[in-house]
Amino acid sequence: DQQVKQNSPSLSVQEGRISILNCDYTNSMFDYFLWYKKYPAEGPTFLISISSIKDKNEDGRFTVFLNKSAKHLSLHIVPSQPGDSAVYFCAASSPFSGSARQLTFGSGTQLTVLP
Amino acid sequence: NAGVTQTPKFRVLKTGQSMTLLCAQDMNHEYMYWYRQDPGMGLRLIHYSVGEGTTAKGEVPDGYNVSRLKKQNFLLGLESAAPSQTSVYFCASSSDRFDTQYFGPGTRLTVL
Numbered sequence: 001d002q003q004v005k006q007n008s009p010s011l012s013v014q015e016g017r018i019s020i021l022n023c024d025y026t027n028s029m030f031d032y033f034l035w036y037k038k039y040p041a042e043g044p045t046f047l048i049s050i051s052s053i054k055d056k057n058e059d060g061r062f063t064v065f066l067n068k069s070a071k072h073l074s075l076h077i078v079p080s081q082p083g084d085s086a087v088y089f090c091a092a093s094s095p096f097s098g099s100a101r102q103l104t105f106g107s108g109t110q111l112t113v114l115p
Numbered sequence: 116n117a118g119v120t121q122t123p124k125f126r127v128l129k130t131g132q133s134m135t136l137l138c139a140q141d142m143n144h145e146y147m148y149w150y151r152q153d154p155g156m157g158l159r160l161i162h163y164s165v166g167e168g169t170t171a172k173g174e175v176p177d178g179y180n181v182s183r184l185k186k187q188n189f190l191l192g193l194e195s196a197a198p199s200q201t202s203v204y205f206c207a208s209s210s211d212r213f214d215t216q217y218f219g220p221g222t223r224l225t226v227l
Contacts, residue, residue, distance in 0.1 A: 004157065034215075043119070043205050043218030044158070089157060099165045100146055101212050102173060105157025 003027045004092050006106035014114050019077040021109050023090030026071065030092040034103070035064060035075050038087045047088075048075070080113045087111075117141055119219035121206050127225045128196045136191040136222050138206030146209045147189035148173075148216060149181060151202040158205060164189055165212075196226045 005024045013019045021035075031052040036044035050057040050064045050073065057064050063076045077084055090106040122137040138147065145166050150158040150173075160173030164183040178200060180192045189208075193200060203223050207216040 002157075006157075009155075036218075041220065043207075043220050045218070046215045049215070091157075099171060099212070100148070100163050102160050102163070103158075103216065104174075105159070107155055107157045 001026075002107070003030075004090055004104050004106040006088075006090055006109050008109050009107070010110040010112070012112045012114060013080045015082055016079045019075075019080045019084065019111055019113065021075040021077075021088050021090075021111065023073050023075075023106055024071060025073075025092050027092070027094060027104070028071070029094040030104075031095060032093045032101070033064070033066060033073050034091045034093075035062075036089040036091060036105075037084075038089060038108070044089055077111075080111075082113045082115050085111055085113050119206055119208055119217055121204075121219040121222050123222060124220070125223050127227065128193075129227050130197060132196050133192070133194050134196065134224075135193075136204055136206075136224075138189045138191070138208075138219060139187055140189075140206075140208040140217075141187065142208060142210070142217070143186070144208035144210050144214075144217075145186070146211065146214075146216075147183065148207040148209075149179070149189065149191045150205045150207065151175065152205060152221075153202050161191065161204075196224075198226045200224065201226045 034049040035047040091103040148163040149161040162181040167186040206219040
């Protein structure tokens with residue numbers, strides 16, 4: 001049973017417009033959420049994170065929103081650029097996952113930004 | 116800094132063969148992780164280590180063994196490869212329990 005779900009396998013957006021990537025989770029013990037970006041033939045790279053004590057975190061063009069009651073987070077990219085075209089993974093962790101913060105990943109969303 | 120490197124980049128095995136994947140990091144990180152990524156699925160944690168000489172099981176540990184004899188290296192072994200182990204394997208490291216995990220470029224393994 002997937003605890004972190006990204007229900008949209010792909011998303012296409014025009015350059016300059018907003019990209020919104022969504023992620024749902026089921027485990028109420030998750031208290032830390034991250035977004036990773038992955039280009040082909042490379043490993044995932046960290047993009048932005050949010051703690052459950054916040055509902056929003058911004059870093060330049062990237063903003064992550066967390067709605068704890070709905071168990072939903074989203075990543076907004078404004079404005080979208082062709083270089084943002086990649087697979088975006090949502091990940092979550094709980095403080096009770098052992099001696100390390102084990103990350104549970106969603107299946108990813110392929111974002112394509114059209115010039 | 117090379118960051119996290121993985122050897123080899125690609126490998127094809129026959130069922131029953133064994134192999135070892137090497138992960139190396141030059142960031143002096145304490146924590147290291149091995150993940151696998153399968154089509155349509157997110158990355159799943161196989162094993163991890165919280166320091167030299169320690170290892171622990173993740174979500175999908177069966178069929179794999181690991182060793183962390185040196186702080187900078189984390190080895191993933193397959194003793195008897197099975198087609199179900201065909202996957203892309205990623206190694207990651209972090210400085211502590213709360214730090215961001217930094218990933219290597221991955222190893223694509225095919226088991227025939």
